Amino acid sequence: MNLTDYEKELFDGVHGKAMQLAMGVLCDLGKHYEVERFVEIAACHDDSTVYLGEAQVAFAEHLVELGARFCVPTTTNACALDMNRFDRQKHPVELMTATRRIEAAHLALGAIASWTCAPYQAGFSPAFGQQVACAESNVIAFVNSIVGARTNRYAGPLELLAGITGRVPYFGLHVTENRKAQGLITLGDEITPEMFEYDDFYTLAAYAYGDIVGDRVWAMDGLPPYISMDNLKNMSATMASSGGIALFHLVGITPEAQTLEMAFQGGTPEEVVTLTRKSIQDAESQLCNGDLGCDLDLVTLGCPHFSCAEFLLLEEALGKRKVHGNTLLWVFTSRATRGMIQDSGQLHRLSKLGVEVFVDGCCLQHPTQKWGTKTFMSNSGKFGTYCFGMTGCHPFLGTISECAESAVQGKVIREKKPWWN
Amino acid sequence: MVELTCKYVIAPWETMRVELLFSHDPISFFGGVNAADGRVQDYRHGNYQHSMTDKAFAFPFGKGSSGAGLVLMEMARLKTAPAAIINIRTDPVILTGPLISKHFHDQLLPVINLSLEDYTRLEGMKTIELFPIGNTLRAFSES
Numbered sequence: 001m002n003l004t005d006y007e008k009e010l011f012d013g014v015h016g017k018a019m020q021l022a023m024g025v026l027c028d029l030g031k032h033y034e035v036e037r038f039v040e041i042a043a044c045h046d047d048s049t050v051y052l053g054e055a056q057v058a059f060a061e062h063l064v065e066l067g068a069r070f071c072v073p074t075t076t077n078a079c080a081l082d083m084n085r086f087d088r089q090k091h092p093v094e095l096m097t098a099t100r101r102i103e104a105a106h107l108a109l110g111a112i113a114s115w116t117c118a119p120y121q122a123g124f125s126p127a128f129g130q131q132v133a134c135a136e137s138n139v140i141a142f143v144n145s146i147v148g149a150r151t152n153r154y155a156g157p158l159e160l161l162a163g164i165t166g167r168v169p170y171f172g173l174h175v176t177e178n179r180k181a182q183g184l185i186t187l188g189d190e191i192t193p194e195m196f197e198y199d200d201f202y203t204l205a206a207y208a209y210g211d212i213v214g215d216r217v218w219a220m221d222g223l224p225p226y227i228s229m230d231n232l233k234n235m236s237a238t239m240a241s242s243g244g245i246a247l248f249h250l251v252g253i254t255p256e257a258q259t260l261e262m263a264f265q266g267g268t269p270e271e272v273v274t275l276t277r278k279s280i281q282d283a284e285s286q287l288c289n290g291d292l293g294c295d296l297d298l299v300t301l302g303c304p305h306f307s308c309a310e311f312l313l314l315e316e317a318l319g320k321r322k323v324h325g326n327t328l329l330w331v332f333t334s335r336a337t338r339g340m341i342q343d344s345g346q347l348h349r350l351s352k353l354g355v356e357v358f359v360d361g362c363c364l365q366h367p368t369q370k371w372g373t374k375t376f377m378s379n380s381g382k383f384g385t386y387c388f389g390m391t392g393c394h395p396f397l398g399t400i401s402e403c404a405e406s407a408v409q410g411k412v413i414r415e416k417k418p419w420w421n
Numbered sequence: 422m423v424e425l426t427c428k429y430v431i432a433p434w435e436t437m438r439v440e441l442l443f444s445h446d447p448i449s450f451f452g453g454v455n456a457a458d459g460r461v462q463d464y465r466h467g468n469y470q471h472s473m474t475d476k477a478f479a480f481p482f483g484k485g486s487s488g489a490g491l492v493l494m495e496m497a498r499l500k501t502a503p504a505a506i507i508n509i510r511t512d513p514v515i516l517t518g519p520l521i522s523k524h525f526h527d528q529l530l531p532v533i534n535l536s537l538e539d540y541t542r543l544e545g546m547k548t549i550e551l552f553p554i555g556n557t558l559r560a561f562s563e564s
Contacts, residue, residue, distance in 0.1 A: 024524045029513060032430050047487055053456060053495030059525070135487045155490035155514035157521065172513075214447065215482050215512060244447065244484035244512065286465075364452070385485070386452040389463050 001030045001169070002037050010165060018068035022161035029158075030169030039131050039170035044070065044163035045119055045143075046111055047077040047135030048156035050362050051098045059157055060105035063164070068109055070163040075114040075124045076106055077136045078305065078332070080365045082358040083115075089358065090370040109160070115360040116334030118233060118305040120147065123336055128255055131174055133162035138237035138304045138382060144247040146232050148255035150174050153246045173247055179217065179256060180265035181249050183272065185209055187222035190277040194418050196224050199231055199399040201419070203381040205275060206235035207283035210243025212273055219249035219263040220275075227253060230310050237304050238381025242286075280419045287384035289394035290375065292412050295326065297373045299407040300363045301400065302332030303380035310400060311341050315350060317404035323354030324410030328371075329403075330356050332363045364390045377412055379403055423546075425539040427558045430511055430532040431519050437531075438550045439504045440564065442476045443543050444468045449485025450492040450515075459501030477533075477549050478503035481540065483515040493518025497528055505531040505551060509540050533558060 003011060011027065013020035030038070048056055079099050081091040086099075107113060116122050117136055126132045126149035134140045134151040135158070143149045152172040154162060162168045172178055195201045202223075209220060227250075239245035249257035257263035301314065314331070323329045331350075333341075338359050341347045347357060363383060366373065368391040376387055377396040387395035396412050406413045444467045448454065453463035459474035483489060496502035497518070506515065511532055519530040531551055535543070543549070546560040 021524050025520045028520055028524070029516060032511075032516065048491060050488065052451070052488060052491040053498065055494040055498040056491045059494065059521070062525070137486050140487065153487055153512055153514045155487040155517040157494075158490055158513060158517040161521075210484075215484060215510075241449070241485050244482065244514075386449075389452040 001027055001035060007038060007167070016067050018063055018066035019165060022165050025158070025161055026165060026167070026169060030171070033169060033171040035169035035171040037170050038167040039174050040167050041072055041133045041162060042130045043126050043132045044072050044074040044159055045077060045134040045136060045139050046074050046106060046159055046163060048160055049077045049079045049102055049106065049115070050365065051080045051095060051102060056157065057098055057101050057105070060102060060109070060160070063160060064105050064108045068164045070110040071166040072163055073112060074110065074163040075112045075119045077139070078117040078362045079103070079115055079360050081361040083360050085358060089361070090367045114334065114336070116305045116336070117362065118307065118334065121233070121305070121307045121337065122334040133159050133168050135159040137240035138233070140246050141236035141240040141248065142233060144173055145236060145249065145254050153244070177265070179247060180267065181219035181257070181263045182216055182270050183213070183218040184269035185212065185218060185220040186272060186274050188274045188276045191222070191275060191280070192418060198417060199379065200397060201280070202227065202231040203234050203238050203397065204280045204283040204287070206238035207242045207287060207381050208275055208279040209248065210239035210241065210245050211283070213243055213245060215244035217247050219251055219257055221251040221260065223250055223253060225252050228309070230307055233304055234379070234381060238385070241382045241385035277419050284397070287381055287395065288397040290396060290412070292414055294375060294412055296377055296406050296410060296412050297327065297375045298371070299327065299329045299377045299403045300366070300383065301330070301379055301403060303363045303378060303383040306331050306333040306337065308337055308340055311346060313400045314355070314404055315346060317401040318353055318408065321353065321408045323407045327407050327410045328356065329354060329407040330358060330363065332358050332361060335359045366391055368392065375412065377403055377406055422559055422561050423542060424557050424559050425535060425542060426556055427539070428534040428556060430516065430534055431523065431529065432553050433505070433531040433551050434529055434553060436550065436552050437504065438548055440476045441479060441543065441546050441549050441560070442468055442471055442473050443479045443546065446480065447482050447484040448480045449483070449489065451486035451488030453485065454492060456492050456495045456499060456501060459496060473503040474501045475504045477505040477507055477551070479507035479540070479543055481509045483512055487514050489514045490517030490521065493530070494521060497522050497530065502530060505533060507533045507535060507543070509535060509537050
């Protein structure tokens with residue numbers, strides 16, 4: 001790789017051991033992808049925050065001991081639990097201790113304590129075209145696709161090294177040409193506009209997209225331009241779970257695909273796949289399993305973290321009715337969003353109805369055995385994809401309004417959908 | 422025995438012969454693999470409930486959560502990690518764990534890339550042999 005004088009100093013250890021080791025890793029990465037140079041980044045999103053084991057904590061503490069410090073604004077992703085209410089969640093104290101060690105190390109590195117997997121809805125979004133380094137699969141897909149900033153899929157803890165050195169190898173989605181769509185998904189005739197009125201349609205279409213497209217860059221045509229930011233958020237999270245999607249284009253919607261021609265950078269699709277009613281049904285069979293009407297233990301919302309707009313939908317759907325005594329309705333959000341709904345009085349109203357709002361943590365880290373949870377319902381395709389692996393239970397999927405209705409009645413309720421037989 | 426052309430993204434320090442765990446399905450290490458016992462826990466995956474510990478784990482490419490790097494580092498710590506990773510293409514999510522182990526912990530987890538055509542020739546093979554230099558690997562149908 002061609003290194004600048006400063007980068008050579010970083011590599012040679014002039015600026016300390018942490019910089020030297022970090023540059024060693026990043027240069028090796030660059031070598032693998034045959035990259036010529038580095039590109040400086042404007043921001044970083046740190047996803048090495050949900051406790052996955054001692055190796056992770058030890059690594060962050062090691063970086064601190066080496067004197068490392070982030071040199072670009074770096075936001076923290078969700079961690080495993082609500083740092084102040086972990087006991088209510090029935091998380092073990094050991095997980096809390098480990099999380100506090102993660103917190104201490106990452107804040108010592110100079111991270112912004114955002115603790116959210118939707119930083120782009122909590123005041124931390126890059127600008128269009130900016131080079132950034134993000135970890136967290138939904139954040140990567142969202143900032144690339146919906147914002148039009150540029151990041152590769154950086155895995156924890158690689159993004160820490162990018163944040164510390166302020167640069168990444170200039171390859172992959174940092175480079176304009178690689179952001180062009182290769183293939184196209186179109187909506188078949190059986191996909192009718194009435195389906196667009198159901199929020200779960202977008203989740204199911206996104207699941208099918210990820211399944212078909214895998215880890216490539218493709219475009220999808222035919223979705224309506226009025227699609228909400230929260231549906232775009234859920235689509236990003238779902239595609240990045242069923243597939244390895246880092247960037248997707250929605251023609252007429254996302255910034256690099258205002259036209260079909262833009263999405264393909266003047267070229268044509270190498271492959272076109274039509275999304276059918278069966279694709280939507282197949283996706284639904286992956287994300288929603290079990291008999292409607294069965295008793296419901298937990299409705300879990302906020303994967304990715306719930307937004308202010310979603311809280312409004314939830315409150316409207318509850319319509320002043322209380323959550324059923326046998327069911328829990330948990331919502332996961334950022335400290336920033338909770339601050340806003342607290343100030344507006346909405347948090348108090350929701351709490352009186354039995355809604356429990358948690359911050360910092362991740363809904364996938366559910367202490368299933370301690371609660372004896374058997375049935376889960378959520379509005380999230382990401383939660384739906386990982387639910388079985390993380391909890392051993394198959395999930396139900398529904399819109400926010402169906403989730404609210406189910407929580408009130410204590411059993412799984414769904415409306416008949418136009419894509420059902 | 423077949424000899425296949427490959428790219429050593431991270432080559433082993435010495436020649437190694439290990440059991441092969443082959444799959445046509447991409448994997449998410451986060452959520453899809455149990456770090457404690459090295460087994461695949463995603464029921465949708467072709468290797469569901471199989472252990473990858475000390476085997477060469479072949480999957481076409483990574484998918485899903487970017488937590489994979491942390492999971493692989495934890496597997497290295499718990500000694501449940503695969504002995505090598507074989508892909509058609511390796512994205513930074515998969516490469517992170519092996520690269521950080523190499524530079525920060527002086528531990529090597531070899532990563533190998535094969536063409537799509539050669540990758541499919543691994544199906545049904547029992548063991549593979551990897552080399553510290555060169556651009557070939559050997560696959561054997563017997564253990």
